[in-house]
Amino acid sequence: ATLSLSSDTGAEVVNYVENERRQAREDALTEDQKQLLMDAYEMRDKLRNPLDPSKNIPIAVEGDELFWDQNTGDMFAKGDVQITTLDERRFNTDNAVGNLKNQEIEIEGLSKLLQMPYNPGQSRIILTGYKTQYNYGQQVGKMEEISGRVGHQYVKGERFELYPDMMIIYNGTMTKCSAKDPDYHLSADRIEVWPNEKVVYYNVKYYLAGMLMGTKERQETDL
Numbered sequence: 001a002t003l004s005l006s007s008d009t010g011a012e013v014v015n016y017v018e019n020e021r022r023q024a025r026e027d028a029l030t031e032d033q034k035q036l037l038m039d040a041y042e043m044r045d046k047l048r049n050p051l052d053p054s055k056n057i058p059i060a061v062e063g064d065e066l067f068w069d070q071n072t073g074d075m076f077a078k079g080d081v082q083i084t085t086l087d088e089r090r091f092n093t094d095n096a097v098g099n100l101k102n103q104e105i106e107i108e109g110l111s112k113l114l115q116m117p118y119n120p121g122q123s124r125i126i127l128t129g130y131k132t133q134y135n136y137g138q139q140v141g142k143m144e145e146i147s148g149r150v151g152h153q154y155v156k157g158e159r160f161e162l163y164p165d166m167m168i169i170y171n172g173t174m175t176k177c178s179a180k181d182p183d184y185h186l187s188a189d190r191i192e193v194w195p196n197e198k199v200v201y202y203n204v205k206y207y208l209a210g211m212l213m214g215t216k217e218r219q220e221t222d223l
Helices: 007-027 031-045
Strands: 059-062 065-068 074-085 089-099 102-107 109-116 127-135 141-152 153-164 167-175 184-194 198-208 212-221
Touching: 031 074, 031 109, 059 065, 059 109, 074 212, 109 141, 127 153, 141 167
Parallel strands: none
Antiparallel strands: 059 074, 065 074, 074 089, 089 102, 089 109, 102 127, 109 127, 127 141, 141 153, 153 167, 167 184, 184 198, 198 212
16 A cells, blocks of 8 residues: 655645644633632532522622621622632622622622633633623623633623623624734624624624724624
């Protein structure tokens, strides 16, 4: 038997190997993500009764100072605050307020959102932003001045909205390039991310090396 490889075939092999390595790096979990998975598993393991979605979803609140009014549900946390929900979401910040009866969290200053794909309609998220509001019962929230990663995409935006089955970024940019000043990116007035399905962009602008290369009213990308 004989094997013949052309230069084109050799390049395809090299590209395949490099793509596999790149995918492995993108799929690798950070230490924070690993810790979140372990903590959420521990929360589920310690539930006294089966989870009832019609009732308040359990969360864990940690901080240097904690206040909770059992009658009203009002909560205040200060200093190295960590709020973890059972469905593998976590907020890190310095100060947070909320109401545990209404299942609401509010963070005025800088916060970090970490999410793992607990449900099929979710993506991995690592975002920092301001003016966070989140209802963990409804799984609905929003942040402003965000930056970070959604899935394998690096994103920035003026506002971010989170829903059980989708996310929206307003006046945002998106790229797979991890550089501080990416070689290429696109911006859009509105970016809808439907995990494991599609991304829809409205009023899109395409940039290469900082130069505007083209525009489009709408683009849909199959994930």
